[in-house]
Amino acid sequence: MTLSMNRSSFRRFLACVSAIFIAQMIAALSVHPAYASDPPSYKRALPTAEVLLDAGHGGIDDGASYGGVLEKNINLAIAKKVYLLLNSEGIPTVLNRTGDYALSDDNRWHASRSRHRRDLSQRRQLTDEINVQILVSLHVNAGRNKNKRGPLVLHQDNEESVKLATCIQEALNRQQGTHAKPKLGKPFYLLNSVKRPAVIVEMGFITNAEDRAMLTDPQQQTAIAQAIVSGIRQYRERAAKQD
Numbered sequence: 001m002t003l004s005m006n007r008s009s010f011r012r013f014l015a016c017v018s019a020i021f022i023a024q025m026i027a028a029l030s031v032h033p034a035y036a037s038d039p040p041s042y043k044r045a046l047p048t049a050e051v052l053l054d055a056g057h058g059g060i061d062d063g064a065s066y067g068g069v070l071e072k073n074i075n076l077a078i079a080k081k082v083y084l085l086l087n088s089e090g091i092p093t094v095l096n097r098t099g100d101y102a103l104s105d106d107n108r109w110h111a112s113r114s115r116h117r118r119d120l121s122q123r124r125q126l127t128d129e130i131n132v133q134i135l136v137s138l139h140v141n142a143g144r145n146k147n148k149r150g151p152l153v154l155h156q157d158n159e160e161s162v163k164l165a166t167c168i169q170e171a172l173n174r175q176q177g178t179h180a181k182p183k184l185g186k187p188f189y190l191l192n193s194v195k196r197p198a199v200i201v202e203m204g205f206i207t208n209a210e211d212r213a214m215l216t217d218p219q220q221q222t223a224i225a226q227a228i229v230s231g232i233r234q235y236r237e238r239a240a241k242q243d
Helices: 002-031 071-088 115-129 159-176 189-193 209-216 218-242
Strands: 051-055 093-095 134-141 152-155 198-205
Touching: 051 071, 071 093, 071 134, 071 209, 071 218, 134 159, 134 218, 152 159, 159 198, 159 218, 189 198, 198 209, 198 218, 209 218
Parallel strands: 051 093, 051 134, 134 198
Antiparallel strands: 152 198
């Protein structure tokens, strides 16, 4: 009889504990409904910046060359200087490569056998993934005519890109003593596919002795970087006045 009563009491005890536990769970959910309804926020999962700097070529892709001078190395050296200068002026900037490697190696989503296509699509994709305002792609020109020299900025077929190209072209013209005007870059993938204002900056001719000496000299690289930054700064100031 005593054993029967103990079992009955134990069952009532378990029922009571279960009821308390369920009540506490209901209360917790009612106090914090956001836990059950609000989706997680990924707003800061990716960086934001005003400028995306594209250091052209890299890795297996040397770009243009003359003797032992490679375009990819010039692009990266000057891009690093532009990156440091812009950020030091409070203009948030992202540099898409910081070493001698091909961006096509980072591309695991584009099912193409063409390394060149993977490289270009990776560069364009970054403008979608990272919230930037403008893209500035740095390159070095080459030509059969070794007397041809000077900077050239290529732009998209839209007003904002033309303004950006004009500002950078004028700054580089002052730095190098030239008088070129920016041109429409019709055949270039980045200019045709990037949705934001974008330009390709050909900083000089690797095939011209005078330009080549300038492009490979660290002090002159700094001068080129300062001119590009000056052009970007001027573009921002003009855009701010319009707003």
